Amino acid sequence: MKDVASAAGVALKTVSRVVNGEPGVHPATADRVRAAIDRLGYSRNESARVLRRGRTATIGLVIEDVADPFYAGLSRAVESVAAAHGCLLLSGSSSEDPERERELVLTFCARRVDGLIVVPAGEDHSYLRPELDAGTPAVFVDRPPGPGIDVDTVLADNAGGAALATRHLVAHGHSRIAFLGDEPSIFTAARRLHGFRTALGHLYDERLVCMRSPALDTVRAALDRMLALDRPPTAVFTGNGRLTVTALRALAGRRGPAVVGFDDFELSDLLGVTVVAQDPARMGRVAAELLFRRLSGDTGPAEHPVLPVGLVPRGSGELPP
Amino acid sequence: MKDVASAAGVALKTVSRVVNGEPGVHPATADRVRAAIDRLGYSRNESARVLRRGRTATIGLVIEDVADPFYAGLSRAVESVAAAHGCLLLSGSSSEDPERERELVLTFCARRVDGLIVVPAGEDHSYLRPELDAGTPAVFVDRPPGPGIDVDTVLADNAGGAALATRHLVAHGHSRIAFLGDEPSIFTAARRLHGFRTALGHLYDERLVCMRSPALDTVRAALDRMLALDRPPTAVFTGNGRLTVTALRALAGRRGPAVVGFDDFELSDLLGVTVVAQDPARMGRVAAELLFRRLSGDTGPAEHPVLPVGLVPRGSGELPP
DNA sequence: CTGAAAGCGCTAACAC
DNA sequence: GTGTTAGCGCTTTCAG
Numbered sequence A, B: 001m002k003d004v005a006s007a008a009g010v011a012l013k014t015v016s017r018v019v020n021g022e023p024g025v026h027p028a029t030a031d032r033v034r035a036a037i038d039r040l041g042y043s044r045n046e047s048a049r050v051l052r053r054g055r056t057a058t059i060g061l062v063i064e065d066v067a068d069p070f071y072a073g074l075s076r077a078v079e080s081v082a083a084a085h086g087c088l089l090l091s092g093s094s095s096e097d098p099e100r101e102r103e104l105v106l107t108f109c110a111r112r113v114d115g116l117i118v119v120p121a122g123e124d125h126s127y128l129r130p131e132l133d134a135g136t137p138a139v140f141v142d143r144p145p146g147p148g149i150d151v152d153t154v155l156a157d158n159a160g161g162a163a164l165a166t167r168h169l170v171a172h173g174h175s176r177i178a179f180l181g182d183e184p185s186i187f188t189a190a191r192r193l194h195g196f197r198t199a200l201g202h203l204y205d206e207r208l209v210c211m212r213s214p215a216l217d218t219v220r221a222a223l224d225r226m227l228a229l230d231r232p233p234t235a236v237f238t239g240n241g242r243l244t245v246t247a248l249r250a251l252a253g254r255r256g257p258a259v260v261g262f263d264d265f266e267l268s269d270l271l272g273v274t275v276v277a278q279d280p281a282r283m284g285r286v287a288a289e290l291l292f293r294r295l296s297g298d299t300g301p302a303e304h305p306v307l308p309v310g311l312v313p314r315g316s317g318e319l320p321p
Numbered sequence C: 001c002t003g004a005a006a007g008c009g010c011t012a013a014c015a016c
Numbered sequence D: 001g002t003g004t005t006a007g008c009g010c011t012t013t014c015a016g
Helices: A002-008 A012-019 A027-040 A046-053 A069-084 A098-110 A126-133 A158-171 A187-203 A216-227 A241-251 A280-295 B002-008 B012-019 B027-040 B046-053 B069-084 B098-110 B126-133 B158-171 B187-203 B216-227 B241-251 B280-295
Strands: A058-063 A088-093 A115-118 A138-141 A152-156 A177-181 A209-211 A235-238 A258-262 A274-277 A310-312 B058-063 B088-093 B115-118 B138-141 B152-156 B177-181 B209-211 B235-238 B258-262 B274-277 B310-312
Touching (some): A058 A069, A098 A115, A115 A280, A126 A138, A158 A274, A216 A241, B058 B069, B069 B088, B098 B115, B098 B126, B115 B280, B138 B280, B158 B177, B177 B187, B235 B241
Parallel strands (some): A058 A115, A177 A209, A177 A235, A258 A274, B138 B152, B177 B209, B235 B258
Antiparallel strands (some): B274 B310
């Protein structure tokens, strides 16, 4: 900036004014400055600007895994909202590792992101306390923060969605329904199991429940075990997109039970799989908009919108037992 | 840092030494400093550090769309390599818009990212010249830069893969093969068409070619038109993952032509679709590793690795005409 | 082993 | 309209 100033024969501050589009610069002077900028290939050093102004125009996004279509859709929506506010996105995947989550969040904070959007992997977020007190707003998405952290959250109606799918299967004549969910320590998995169990009432049978990460081997083993029972399940409700896909693979080629899944997935329509669909893009959008409201000064109490989920019948959930 | 220094009764520089793990601080002093840091909830201001040191420990990634599984997988791989080098990732989607690509790249540069990984949308990258000259390394992925920009590239064997698929269909008795590709202005689309055309030789018939973005309507219309010809195609080769999925939807329910696609996709195995698969994660990894080699001082001539693609027979491409 | 001083490139606050 | 000055929080350099 100093070089540009001397090249244009003006003071440094005038260059600053031109670069920032501030008013009060004579058009001719401004043109001279712009010419010098082009000639020298100057571009403003954003780090210095941030240091001085305190705002980075960057938000941090921590998700579980960008390669998962659910989180990819969510990311895209967050990015769009951020772009509309002239903000960039610093993002990272926690791989469901609480330590990595913490590291990413704290690194983002050290870089002075203006705000955070977090899909938490861990259960303890006391490490965020100083940052929140320092005024960095955070929105938790898909899963709530640990106890004692009172921030905005955007969650889906997990229990309600699971109950919806379960009642749908019962209405189609099923009374033996299996549930394949992710590790019960994961909030969404636990809530969906809860919804399933509540909706099923006395029909609930814990031998028809398996809560494990979605590896093909374990899913196949669980299904084999259940299908070999005296009264095998006539339907399977899978607790997330990954598990649905894995279960379909495990059941491929056999006239198996009816399958209904939580989360929609690519090609579910061609495969005719009935699902309870959430809208990851909407989740990301709502979270980002909430964050930007906080950034523009909204200091009201923490908000906790719950997004609806919808049943999409495609055939697999309407099969009779 | 000043506050921590006075709280610990040391000079600012000593705090700096402790924070950065520099040697030459008495253990007892260091402990006192660390105690003060915890008490005050201090965390280093990364912007100031960057301003002083010149390196941001951040790389910029511009892709077409994070919500596309291909780019999501690529992003994840880039992120892993970056994390292994202690680097964060600033990322953005260009939505196939050259102007947005330029804006993202230049914004990243203004933030002084250490390096860039770009899936270009545009054909003119002269705007990058000053940045490259200033020493910011860039790696182009999936598509090459416009003329006059001599940077590292990581491309797939697009023409070879297309030829492989085409010969596979010919070997299975097909002589009327259609090609559905993306806009011919997109590098990969053009190269794949070239491979298809070359492999087909005198069997090539331009009435069986349609180069358009993958919207369901246009794909359906193109297929309808081709299938109504005197000598309709007995096989369709689709030029990317999106087009494959769209074509499968358009053909759903009819005993249509054999379908082979470029790019693998989720559930291709269950649907039994033969594809020519690239490995997006590998592409991201190779690109990121190349970038970090540049960042650690490798100033050799630009490299241009070409990643192989592989035919995965799953049934759809092995159907007789 | 520890500290003082200079300055990274910019913007805010105030002159002129 | 334009210029001067101070200082954001840190690292670098050099001096004890």
